[in-house]
Amino acid sequence: MSELGIPPAGNAAGRRLRGTWRGLRRFVRTQPLGAIALLLITTFVFAALFAPVLAPYDPIEQNREHLQGAPDGRFWMGTDDLGRDILSRVLYGARTSLLVSVATVAAGGALGTVIGIVSGYFGGSWIDTALQRVMDTIMAIPGLVLLLFVAALLGPSVLNTIIALSLLVVPSFNRVARGEMLRVREELYIEAARANGCGLWRILGRHGLPNLLAPMLVVLSLVFAIVMIAESALSFLGIGTPPPIPSWGRMLSEGSRYLEIAPWMVVFPGGVLTIAVLAFNLLGDALRDFFDPKQLR
């Protein structure tokens, strides 16, 4: 048998990369709202990463001469009750929000996806039943009640916030991953993989996960939106990110005491939070339409 006809490996990876790029261009072309959302998210990430460069003032520095100053040319979003620049605090707050959301989605998403895939692959067996009972239990507790319970008992810290939020999002990932895996496991190529001698983790990792990435991407985006709101809610209640780390939720709770004197203390952080959440929701919707063109919206 000649080896001449066999091209060298390596261009398969390149092909895949080009495929991703082409997919992105098609997404931007067919989903204008999704493209805008992507742009907003990119801006959000950029602002979070480069907050130290972009922020005009130190977010913690207090300025006695500008207590609760209205927005003007110097302080674009005004100052708070301690004279701190709100714009700078919003930029640094984006860092906290991004850090917590990414860590939560990574941890909770990984755990939920693994549980969902395993559960779906063994759908109907006792493993599936046991795992789903646990998930149902977590889901039976209203989100914020669960967060309050776990975060408050663990104590306020960034890490504990992430732990509590991860617990909250695990069932969302589990549900979608399990549903998709129940579908995928009926595929003949899964049986073929077993016949080929693939072990459980090889089957789940090489054939299961890659074939449910599209729906997982949609959940990922929507969960991001949920986590950002939940993180702010916890900080608002004073049991999330501890001071002095700037966080949008804490800014809102500080501002809520001066609603009629200094509404900008509440309007700007909340507005930025809403826009970021909106962007993730729009992206999730657009991804869903993109992957499922049949669906009427």
Added chain:
Amino acid sequence: MSSVAAPARAAGRQPAEDDLLCVRDLVKHFPVTRGLLGRTVANVRAVDGVSFRIGRGETLGLVGESGSGKSTVARLVLRLLRETRGEIVFAGHELTGMRAGELKRLRRRMQIVFQDPFSAFDPRMSIADVIGEPLRAHRLADGRSARRRAGELLELVGLTGTDLDKYPHQFSGGQAQRIGIARALATSPELLVCDEAVSALDVSVQAQVLNLLRRLQRELGLSYLFIAHDLNVVRYISDRVGVMYLGQIVEEGPADELLADPRHPYTRSLAAAIAGAGPPGSRRRVLARGEAPSPSDPPAGCRFHTRCPAAFGRCREEAPALRAVGPDRTASCHLLERPGQEART
């Protein structure tokens, strides 16, 4: 009477110890559950007492209508399903009750080709990955060596190494099935189970793939368990043929003999349906009178009696046993017991 001289291909039937695969009294029931506690209210008797042997380099064809349990037999043999009871001995190893690690070593030596190659490939994998997967799973090769071996296998089945970086959807049905065969051959198996491997293909392509399978058998000394509903296809490739009906083998024997002189009424109806038919590979469905009963509620007595043109009182009460009806031939029918018929055995 054609039962006198066995055809050349079937003549070299080896003694039992040399059989590559030996299946005894294989049974698979799928429970039907209902109610709060999941009580089992019925069993779908997909496979209900099947026995057969396949010698080295031999092909056994299993033919039957859909729902007769032939694909379940394939999955049981390959341990993709767990049997309810019975024995499966492969190359001297008892497969039933075997532990996972040991089974994995034996899996290398038996592989399967599915009916629909497209759904049997992960759509996200390139051909190189598809064919290389069994090699990587069994740690027989990795990276470059897996790729080289995949290229060799592609050429073995009549494709070229340049196809390695394509994806399954870029191939025609015939080409895809060749890739399926290449993947099955990757670990150098001794037994290949072909589960309706050519049934989804066009007639002309069917013949090409059948010829490829025969060439590979010659060159590599493979044994085949060849499953199909098309008697013409089975006749073309098989040394021996087993006819399945509702989870049981009702007749078994050398291919040419069995078709030239079918003994069981069911086999007769199958053979009649293709009598005078065209060349091997022409697609024609096997038909008997009426619809096959459900395997969850098979008829009492002989399972075929509801559709049998020659059924009589006894058929409704007593299930006939498989009996020898000629050299190397068995069938299960009460008619074959009558003096006139017995004289032939």
Added chain:
Amino acid sequence: MTEYVVRRLLYGVLIVGLVTVFVFLVLRLIPGDVVRLQLANAPGVGEAQIDELTAALGLDQPLHAQLVTFLGDALHGDFGTSFQSQEPVTSLVAERLPITLQLGAMAILIGILAGVPLGLLSAVRHNSWLDQGMRLVSVAGISIPNFWLGLLLVTYLALYFGWSPPLVYQGPGQDLESNLLHMILPALALGASTMASIARMLRSSLLEVLHSNFIRAVRAKGAPETLVIFKHGVRNSVVPVFTLLGLQIGNILGGTVILESIFGIPGMGMLIFEAVQMRDYPVVLGCVVVYGAVFVLINLVVDLLYGVIDPRIRYARR
């Protein structure tokens, strides 16, 4: 049907039981000695008193024995006594739960009353400016954090209309008008996302039905368009909306925690928030279990209502 109801009921009981066990275990596994926490404020406490209280609370028993005792008491409606107020948890909850349920019910009502017409209009005037505007409003509606919306409502109503909600909460029995004025803003803030979700879901499911062959056949018969939309369209597109409603209950119940604390409404949300801060474990435990039970119960009702709305659902095995 009966078997289905029984099965769903048993499952609900199982889940509430699992919630109880989960919360109980988490509370016990959290570091920190409950007894010392409770006695921290009392001056001059000796080791003897600590041991005495430990025994009185049953905390010297092994964990599984504590769990069995607790579950047994809980079945009799006894969730222990608040560390803080020394009142039985059950009576605390019984006092606060109706307030939260009222708030939640008002929020859902607002969500349905606003969401259904919006979704209908949007689907009927598919792709019109109205539709586009509605889609924008509804995505915004699910994105706005409810507590921020609540704050904005208070701020701008006060700034532009000089109106503020009453300062002190009054029960509906004491002063119904004051009660409703107090509840309306938090209910609006809570209901906004429900409204948006309902409008979105109704729009897409109604569009799907209106584009189906079955509706095409009805139209072909010459049925008037209003009949097509209301009789055939809406009836067939309401099931997914119901499913959504069941899920929204969780959001609304969770949301009450934060909105009650903003607006000073003494409901379950306030109770659990304060209990969590004070580490009043029996109250926390009781609240979480009751929240879970309410959520499970409402979802059970929603599930059973499916059959009333859509006779096609045969209560098949899950």
